[in-house]
Amino acid sequence: MSIPWLGKNQAFPPPKRALRDPNGLLAAGGDLSAARLLAAYAQGIFPWYAPGEPILWWSPDPRMVLFPAEFRISRSLRRTLARGRYRVLLDTAFAEVIAGCANAPRRGQNGTWISAEMQSAYLRLHRMGHAHSVETWIDGELAGGLYGVAIGRVFFGESMFSRAADASKIAAAHLARILERRGFAVIDCQMSTAHLASLGAREIARSQFVAGVRTWTREGEGPGTWPAVDAAGIFDSNR
Numbered sequence: 001m002s003i004p005w006l007g008k009n010q011a012f013p014p015p016k017r018a019l020r021d022p023n024g025l026l027a028a029g030g031d032l033s034a035a036r037l038l039a040a041y042a043q044g045i046f047p048w049y050a051p052g053e054p055i056l057w058w059s060p061d062p063r064m065v066l067f068p069a070e071f072r073i074s075r076s077l078r079r080t081l082a083r084g085r086y087r088v089l090l091d092t093a094f095a096e097v098i099a100g101c102a103n104a105p106r107r108g109q110n111g112t113w114i115s116a117e118m119q120s121a122y123l124r125l126h127r128m129g130h131a132h133s134v135e136t137w138i139d140g141e142l143a144g145g146l147y148g149v150a151i152g153r154v155f156f157g158e159s160m161f162s163r164a165a166d167a168s169k170i171a172a173a174h175l176a177r178i179l180e181r182r183g184f185a186v187i188d189c190q191m192s193t194a195h196l197a198s199l200g201a202r203e204i205a206r207s208q209f210v211a212g213v214r215t216w217t218r219e220g221e222g223p224g225t226w227p228a229v230d231a232a233g234i235f236d237s238n239r
Contacts, residue, residue, distance in 0.1 A: 034125055096135075
């Protein structure tokens, strides 16, 4: 089965037409304009390709998601959060976070899919108030973090990195708590990994995810910079 090549301004095919494999390759071509990226996410589609390849668009089945209230805090992470020897800030160092994700070594991978072209595209979304970073700071240094795209009540997670023990998990825990308090419906984790499952993420059918996204992206808050102080004291009291 062949996949369609997207021309300029050509709409995406329905996600159900993706190749019948877990990764769900749907289409190739197009561009990384803000309009194209936002249209993709709102339909449950995201870009993922290696430098030198055409842009590839995916919609996996099943889909890995994390409902904010289901984030799992291990005993070791709970101790780390209780010690509080860190700061978590939002949207203060987006460029540094996405560069940290791009440069982070990945087991079994050479290089990164977060190319300069991808970084520029998400920086544009960040300046528009659609892409956000959650940053873990230790002793005044950026120790880890994550970034993604928020549309309505959905946070589409893209990547995370860590330069210190538990730094990315600290960021993820704060993200889940913040999104839960803001009434977000789901965090999209895209593809299944054991690490994501350990944090409470689980698989749902693509059809269920796409149907939810169609509703959730039309609800909730609009784009804008997230206040950097949102994370202050968020784990000071036990739940």
